[in-house]
Amino acid sequence: MRIFLSVILVTFFLSSCVSKKEIFYLQDVDDYNNSPVSYQDITIQPNDILKISVGALVPETAKPYNRNFQGDMRQNSLEIMKLEGYLVSKDKTIDFPNLGAISVEGMTTAQLEEHIRKKLTDEGHLVQPSVTIRILNAKVTVLGEVNSPGTYSFTEESITLLQAIGFAGDLTIRGKRDDVLVMREVDGVRKVTHLDLTSSSWLESPFYFVKPNDVIVVNQNPPKVTSAGYVGDIGTLLGLTSVILSVIILVTR
Structure with a gap:
């Protein structure tokens, strides 16, 4: 009986030592x-889908620069927003309304926001525009x-x-x-x-x-x-202990 208990204690001791190292x-x-x-900073990559929202001092003037979502359900659906978003092409460009192809190579979303905002201002499209960009996918x-x-x-x-x-x-x-x-x-x-x-x-x-x-x-x-030092259940523990105990009995006879 003392041998049996000793085997169980040794088994738990060894398992606990391994578990700390492995788990x-x-x-x-x-x-x-x-x-x-x-x-x-995360740079924009090909196949990214961007949601780009443009605002202006006079909100109505920014409408031509936004893709409109039809209905509340569409506005609240991320999957629909992905379909309506701007897909970054393999050559790292997007096709933006009224501005044409815009390169996003090496840009973060913040840098692209500033780039589009500057184009809208410098080219006379909008007065005091604001631009926000999120990666949807x-x-x-x-x-x-x-x-x-x-x-x-x-x-x-x-x-x-x-x-x-x-x-x-x-x-x-x-x-x-x-x-x-x-x-x-x-x-x-x-x-x-x-x-x-x-x-x-x-x-x-x-x-x-x-x-x-x-x-x-x-x-x-x-x-x-594989077990990372843990015995899966009491049956596994008893089985392992039984084998060890049998070996000990055979050796000590």
Whole structure:
């Protein structure tokens, strides 16, 4: 009986040691307490869909520069707004009413707002115009060992990597937390990085914030740590203990 209890205690001890190493996020996060957050500007990319709203000192004069949505239902439907938005072409241009083709290459939404506002003013279209721009189809794809893999849309200006993983229901117990793959395309260049979520060093990396169209891939742990140190249920624990106990009895006879 004493041997049986000893085996159970050793099993739990070993499992707890592995779990801290394999499961816990941000294990040294206290080292980053009160550290500054570096926000990044997101440049407009091909296939982005933009909602551009133009106002003016005399509101009626701005109507020709806005795409009108018909009815309240259409105004409240994000999918309809996407269909009515400005699609950024492969050559990074949009076709804007009365202004023609406008290049958005290398611009953030704030920079494009100022660019259009200046064109409307300098070319005599409107007096004291205002321009606001939002990206309507920002999305992130989370694949692999997460509870709900898929593509998730977001309307915020930016979200963090952990928020994106939260959309997917967190990593499963089999997810490899110390080697999460993130793929990103910016201005025609593909960037790939591997992040260790058990450490906190990635909090200061360019991948702390997710950018539209990022792909996050969580691979499975090797078979020897598939359970990440946790015993799935009491039956598994008793089965494992029984095997160990049988071996001990045979050896000590």
